[in-house]
Amino acid sequence: MADDNCIQTRDLVKDYSLGQQRVRALNHVTLNFVCGEFCGVVGPSGSGKTTLLNIMGSLDSPTSGRAIVLDRDIASLTHKEAAQLRNHHFGFIFQTFNLLPVYSVFENVEFPLLLLGYPASERKKMVLEALEWVKLTDKEKARPNQLSGGESQRVAVARAIVKKPKIVFADEPTANLDAQNSRHILNIMQSLNRQLQTTFIFSTHDEKVIQFLRRVVTLEDGRVTDDRVIENSGSES
Amino acid sequence: MMLKLALRNLWGAGLRTVLNVAVLSFAFVAIIWLQGLYEGMNQQASQALLREAYGGGQYWHPLYDPYDPLSIIDSQGLLPVKIDSFVHRKQATAILLIQGTLYPQGRVQTVVISGIDPDQRVLDMPVDVLKIDDSDIPALLGTRMAKTCGLSTGDAVILRWRDRNGTFDARQIRIVEIMHTNVQMIDNGRVWIPLHKLQEMTLRPNEATLVVLDRSTTRTASADWTFHNTDELLQDIHELVKVKQIGGMVLYVILLFLAMLAIFDTQVLSIFRRRKEIGTLMALGMTRWQVVRLFTLEGALHGIFAALLAAIYGIPLLVIYARHGMQLTDAVDSMGISLGTQLYPVYSTGMILATVVIVLTTVTVVSYLPSRRIAKLKPTDALRGKRA
Ligand SMILES: Nc1ncnc2c1ncn2[C@@H]1O[C@H](COP(=O)(O)OP(=O)(O)OP(=O)(O)O)[C@@H](O)[C@H]1O
Ligand SMILES: [Mg+2]
Numbered sequence: 001m002a003d004d005n006c007i008q009t010r011d012l013v014k015d016y017s018l019g020q021q022r023v024r025a026l027n028h029v030t031l032n033f034v035c036g037e038f039c040g041v042v043g044p045s046g047s048g049k050t051t052l053l054n055i056m057g058s059l060d061s062p063t064s065g066r067a068i069v070l071d072r073d074i075a076s077l078t079h080k081e082a083a084q085l086r087n088h089h090f091g092f093i094f095q096t097f098n099l100l101p102v103y104s105v106f107e108n109v110e111f112p113l114l115l116l117g118y119p120a121s122e123r124k125k126m127v128l129e130a131l132e133w134v135k136l137t138d139k140e141k142a143r144p145n146q147l148s149g150g151e152s153q154r155v156a157v158a159r160a161i162v163k164k165p166k167i168v169f170a171d172e173p174t175a176n177l178d179a180q181n182s183r184h185i186l187n188i189m190q191s192l193n194r195q196l197q198t199t200f201i202f203s204t205h206d207e208k209v210i211q212f213l214r215r216v217v218t219l220e221d222g223r224v225t226d227d228r229v230i231e232n233s234g235s236e237s
Numbered sequence: 238m239m240l241k242l243a244l245r246n247l248w249g250a251g252l253r254t255v256l257n258v259a260v261l262s263f264a265f266v267a268i269i270w271l272q273g274l275y276e277g278m279n280q281q282a283s284q285a286l287l288r289e290a291y292g293g294g295q296y297w298h299p300l301y302d303p304y305d306p307l308s309i310i311d312s313q314g315l316l317p318v319k320i321d322s323f324v325h326r327k328q329a330t331a332i333l334l335i336q337g338t339l340y341p342q343g344r345v346q347t348v349v350i351s352g353i354d355p356d357q358r359v360l361d362m363p364v365d366v367l368k369i370d371d372s373d374i375p376a377l378l379g380t381r382m383a384k385t386c387g388l389s390t391g392d393a394v395i396l397r398w399r400d401r402n403g404t405f406d407a408r409q410i411r412i413v414e415i416m417h418t419n420v421q422m423i424d425n426g427r428v429w430i431p432l433h434k435l436q437e438m439t440l441r442p443n444e445a446t447l448v449v450l451d452r453s454t455t456r457t458a459s460a461d462w463t464f465h466n467t468d469e470l471l472q473d474i475h476e477l478v479k480v481k482q483i484g485g486m487v488l489y490v491i492l493l494f495l496a497m498l499a500i501f502d503t504q505v506l507s508i509f510r511r512r513k514e515i516g517t518l519m520a521l522g523m524t525r526w527q528v529v530r531l532f533t534l535e536g537a538l539h540g541i542f543a544a545l546l547a548a549i550y551g552i553p554l555l556v557i558y559a560r561h562g563m564q565l566t567d568a569v570d571s572m573g574i575s576l577g578t579q580l581y582p583v584y585s586t587g588m589i590l591a592t593v594v595i596v597l598t599t600v601t602v603v604s605y606l607p608s609r610r611i612a613k614l615k616p617t618d619a620l621r622g623k624r625a
Pocket of ligand 1: 045
């Protein structure tokens, strides 16, 4: 199971055109992620981390090259198929939390299950379980604007993992959090990775995150300059 | 799920939603109110026409054409037997029309001398006042006609006409009553005198121009006199009201336009401001069209709420209004439809339903148009909060 190919990219290129100019955000990126990985993409600002995550997450399509995610070629998906793929198999965590402001904590976490058409009783069970993981059962009725940053991101984590997706993409999940909250979030994600075999792919330039990673891919100017597996990572401190 | 999210979003928008719903509900009530006025106008005018002029339909002399004033010169004749039997059984009344001239206070006024049986019960006209036996010919005028000629009850005036041989004759008539009527056709230019008198004066015994059928009598075929049913006769008034209605439409098109502008504006703003939310919804697995539908639904819900709100304050308002009617000034008379002093609006279910459907459809379309742009939005751009 853990050896299954989850994501493969081959010569992935992404160009953005800014007026006349063309910006190459990804420059022939070839990577391989197996299921159950806990991997971070690091690199300076503008190196293409977000772009890479977005393409792998089927939110964007490459200019050339291929991204095969869960046996699907991202470039060939229709909008609907891409939405379906995200719906069933992907969870997203954003730097700015992106909770739905009009929904309560419970409803925010419930939302992906509604999209998947789970019956109410099952939804309730799954949402409470997810809130248990992130230790927020006491806040299920709160609104996003009543939460601290750390709590908001925990809700976002619960929302991303409630449907037990194959892959969670987290674009700088700790950039807006202090050290303690960052560690808390990472501990949660790490234990979910172990318990549920969920693949986590981060982008970050946060040292605190890097300590937790089992693999670090370094991007610079859209190119992979380093890719290493870290032994004995994730001190549960 | 969509509905719940849409409702929450509307709730979250607070004051903006309230304002939109209020404006739109006002448009609802105003449109239905206006339509009710026209429908009331139509029905009230039609009823008066049926009561006082058309009865249950009319048989016309083959040459008679109310649109051609000259046609009454030749349109007199004996009644066909079938029609005559209606008249005998009091199920119909015959009217003889003759071109004449009135000389009130030295002026000359062309009139249509109208002979009617003073005992008739078919039309609701105070013609029994013509039963008085006097040396002068008793005559009945409507208020408008009396005003144009400067005549009042008791006045005597010279009337001139031609008999069937074309010979002019003139006599004094006496105004025995001025009747108040909302039907201009029996008022303007009309001088009502007893039928048998007019037949005598013109040497046209038993002749008539038209026969008005009782409202409960059904028609039978007749040889050369043509039957005109009430639908046909009321065509004109329906059309007239329709023309006015179209004129009145300008008002509610403006109203509706303002309401739609408010909703359009809200939609555009909300799509612009909630770009990141749109991106999040897409990342969570909603398709673009689902998001378009969500936003369209949000807009369309304004219409539903407005309809509900309109029902809450509109129904009592319109009911009271329909019951007590609206005071009219004389100005309305000059619009070409006379309605009396009180207008009772009529609100039909069909009209209300049609209004609701039209407004809801418009709201939905107006909500959809800006939302459609979401479909062109890339999820990544939406997440970055960028413009499409
Ligand atoms: N929509 C876009 N249009 C034009 N250029 C873009 C767009 N998105 C990204 N870029 C460019 O592509 C390059 C890579 O951007 P990306 O956001 O992937 O970097 P990043 O590594 O995530 O940076 P950061 O750490 O600041 O988030 C940058 O030079 C950026 O300016
Ligand atoms: Mg980034």
